[in-house]
Amino acid sequence: MTDPLILVNPATGTFELTDLRSAQLPVTDLSAHRGDGIFETVLVSVGAHGATVVSRERHFTRFRASASALDLPDPDQGLWDRVIDSLIAEVAAADPENVEFGIRYALSRGEQDANGAFRGRGWAFPVPVDDHIRTAREQGVTAVSLDRGFDAYIGSKAPWLLIGAKTLSYAVNQAAGRYAAANDADEALFVSHDGIVLEGPTANLIIRRGDHLLTPNPEAGLLSGTTQRLIFDHAEDLGLRAEYADLSLDDVKAADGAWYVSSMRTAVALRELDGNAISIDQTLTDRFQEIIRGR
Ligand code: PLP
Numbered sequence: 001m002t003d004p005l006i007l008v009n010p011a012t013g014t015f016e017l018t019d020l021r022s023a024q025l026p027v028t029d030l031s032a033h034r035g036d037g038i039f040e041t042v043l044v045s046v047g048a049h050g051a052t053v054v055s056r057e058r059h060f061t062r063f064r065a066s067a068s069a070l071d072l073p074d075p076d077q078g079l080w081d082r083v084i085d086s087l088i089a090e091v092a093a094a095d096p097e098n099v100e101f102g103i104r105y106a107l108s109r110g111e112q113d114a115n116g117a118f119r120g121r122g123w124a125f126p127v128p129v130d131d132h133i134r135t136a137r138e139q140g141v142t143a144v145s146l147d148r149g150f151d152a153y154i155g156s157k158a159p160w161l162l163i164g165a166k167t168l169s170y171a172v173n174q175a176a177g178r179y180a181a182a183n184d185a186d187e188a189l190f191v192s193h194d195g196i197v198l199e200g201p202t203a204n205l206i207i208r209r210g211d212h213l214l215t216p217n218p219e220a221g222l223l224s225g226t227t228q229r230l231i232f233d234h235a236e237d238l239g240l241r242a243e244y245a246d247l248s249l250d251d252v253k254a255a256d257g258a259w260y261v262s263s264m265r266t267a268v269a270l271r272e273l274d275g276n277a278i279s280i281d282q283t284l285t286d287r288f289q290e291i292i293r294g295r
Contacts, residue, residue: 004090006083008122010107013079017086020125029121031108035169038066039106041127043263044088045293046099051088052294053103054263056081058226062166067107069165073120075107083124091126100293102127102264106168133265137289140269140280141186141260143200145249146176152192152220152246163221173201187260189252189273196220197247203262204228205270207247207255208240208281214251217244227261227292234291238284249273257281259288266292 005020018024030036040063043054053059060077067075087103105124112118155163176188189205190198197216199205204225206215213235218224235242245251252258258270258278267288269280 002094003125004087004094005123005125006087008079008083008107008124010073010075010079010120010122013076015079015083015086015122017090024123025121026111028111029108030110030112030118031106031121031168034109035167035171036070037106037108037168038063038070038072038166039104039168040166041102041104041263042084043129043266043292044091044101044103044126046092047294051092053084053088054292054294055226055230056084058229059263062224062226063105063107066165066167069159069162070109070167072107072109075122080105080122080124083122087124087126100129102129108168127264129264136186136260136265136268140271140285142184142272143187143189143260143270143274144180144183144185145189145191145197145274146179148190148192148198148221150192150221151194152196152198155219155221164218164223166223170201176201185272187270189249189270190222191249192221195248197249197252198222199225200260200262203260203265205247205252206231206259206261206267207252208257208284209251209255211240213238213240213242214245214247215242216247220246225261227263227266230292231261231267231288238287253278255279257284259285261288261292 003020008015040059042059045052107122110119110121180188187200199222232242253276259267261267269285
């Protein structure tokens with residue numbers, strides 16, 4: 001099947017393969033009109049030894065943490081692994097030349113039955129690495145800073161904000177992306193109301209300062225990225241020390257290199273912030289991309 005979709009029934013632990021192009025989601029599903037659910041997007045990299053889901057375990061651990069933050073039932077890892085593997089097999093059968101694609105998997109609170117109980121619903125489908133990602137990997141991106149509207153480290157005082165959970169409520173993130181585009185930038189960079197750099201709408205930020213790799217602390221109010229953690233796990237091999245840090249916009253502008261990192265992008269150089277050029281470290285960009293793709 002060229003456009004496969006897998007529908008998951010978390011209650012029965014079963015799933016079925018169907019067609020992404022056919023109608024599937026009732027409008028009464030709480031994901032559709034409340035964004036009440038969670039998701040992950042993983043990169044699948046196909047090499048000589050077969051397909052690898054990059055940071056598979058990190059993604060699933062975050063998926064479980066997101067479920068817990070939203071009081072959703074604990075997802076069954078074996079079930080979701082079978083779903084992902086089935087999709088990889090479908091993509092490979094349809095296009096054996098495809099060496100890189102994403103898989104997006106989601107769990108919705110679903111619909112309420114007559115007794116008031118929720119019937120959860122899951123799904124997963126492949127997503128291509130599109131042209132704008134390939135261009136960004138090669139040429140880097142520009143960004144404008146945007147006030148995120150809350151102070152840093154507010155999450156522990158306001159857990160209902162679900163900071164750090166990867167929910168299906170991305171309208172704000174989408175709006176930030178449109179705002180950046182309207183201001184001739186490729187990306188937005190969220191900054192806390194009190195001036196601490198946080199993240200992009202769908203990516204984390206890493207900078208290099210001398211022999212240090214620095215990234216905003218997830219506790220400051222952002223998603224803990226699987227790509228950022230994968231890169232940090234390799235810092236020592238790169239001769240670098242990796243740390244969380246509270247960064248200002250000036251810190252980013254003065255960096256020896258800066259990157260937007262996420263599963264689908266891998267690592268792309270941030271070459272300009274609010275009209276200020278940022279140093280490019282091409283060697284490290286290449287190394288990051290190799291580490292993430294595993295080739
Ligand atoms: N921050 C946000 C808000 C995101 O949506 C994402 C991913 O989509 C990231 C960071 C990067 O996370 P990861 O590296 O796990 O893809």
